[in-house]
Amino acid sequence: MFAHVPYDDGRCPANAGIITGPEGVTVIDAVATAARARAVRAAVESLGAGPVRRIVHTHHHGGHAHGDGDAFPEATxxxxxxxRSEMAGAGPRPTGPCSGAGRGGVRSVLPSVTFEERLTLHSGDRSVELVFCGPAxxxxxxxxxxxxxxxxxxxDVVLAGAAPCTLMGSVEGALRAIGMLRAFGARTVVCGRGPIRDARVLDETEAYLRWVQVVAMRGWQRGLSPAEMAGQAPAGPFSHLGRAERLVGNLRRAYAELDGGPLGRPLEPP
Ligand SMILES: [Zn+2]
Structure with missing residues (x-):
């Protein structure tokens, strides 16, 4: 089992997983662009591990779901x-944070196998458990x-070296997800992006999300917009994280949760 961690050039450098087995390879996330997907395929081939039989998408964002159509045509x-429904709604040119990442003509494929809560894949003697933890x-x-x-x-529920992004999900839901992930007792965490970490990255993510909720409560009570509040909030212990501008979107989502309603509900365009 391997992690493919690309150089971070700022153009959706999503990590991928490569799980080898006697019946072929399972790839976790098909990454953003044709070039990146070919790099994952080359990594698989360098292992001599056989064809890619299965691809698992961790979520619908193009940075994780764009690269399957051409680089892995034999995969389920x-x-x-x-x-699947998010990808179907986006059409043949998926939207999302990585929609402009220079896909190089890459073609995404709608998932042909879907599940709701959990699904276990078997790769030789290894169990590969897919667990839903959204909205996060x-x-x-x-x-x-x-x-x-x-x-x-x-x-992308957990990112290494960058601020979490919950605008399209839920701050409170992400906190619940972190609790679920912590219960696994992981020794190694491969985040959606960034270097491989141990379980302390869960603590760091939780601390950031709780800070967002505290800042949001202050701004919400004072009637300040998320952008105004983000401008006033010192990053403090999180100043080392990249993508600090995500605070505005995270506050927007936290404000929506203070307003009430189901977690993860769509937000009006700003
Ligand atoms: Zn994402």
Missing amino acids: VIAHALT HTTNDVVVWLPGDRVLFAG
């Missing part, structure tokens, strides 16, 4: 049911837990 694409980063987050290896592929 597996995802949460909401991931999006409405349709799935993590991949390998209990025998104590390795967790967390998708």
Whole structure:
């Protein structure tokens, strides 16, 4: 089992997982662009591990779901049911944070196998557990837990070295998801982006999300907009995180949760 961690050039450098087995390879996330997907395929081929039989999408964002059509034509694409509906609604040119990442003509494929809560894949003697934990980063987050290896592929629910992004998901839901992930007892966490970490990255993510809720409560009570509040909030212990501008979107989502309604509900355009 391997993690493919690309150089961060700021153009949707999503991590991918490669799980080898006697019946072929399972890839976790098909990454953003044709070039990146070919790099994952080359990594698979360098292992001599056989064809890619299965791709798991951790969520619908293009940075994780664009690269399957051409680089892995022989694979069955597996995802949460909401991931499929989000991708279907976006049409042949998916939208999302990585829609402009220079896909190089890459073609995404709608998942042909979907599930709601959990699905276990078997790769030789290894169990590969797909677990729904949304809404968190999006409405349709799935993590991949390998209990025998104590390795967790967390998708974008957990990011290493960058601020979490909950605008399309839920701050409160992400906190609940972190609790669920912590219960796995992972020794190694492969985040959606950034270097491989241990379980302390869960604590760091939780601390950031709780800080967002505190800042949001202050701004919401004072009638300040998320942008105004973000301008006043010192990053403090989170100043080392990249993508600090995500605070505005995270506050917007936290404000919506203070207003009430179901977690992860769509927000009006700003
Ligand atoms: Zn994402």
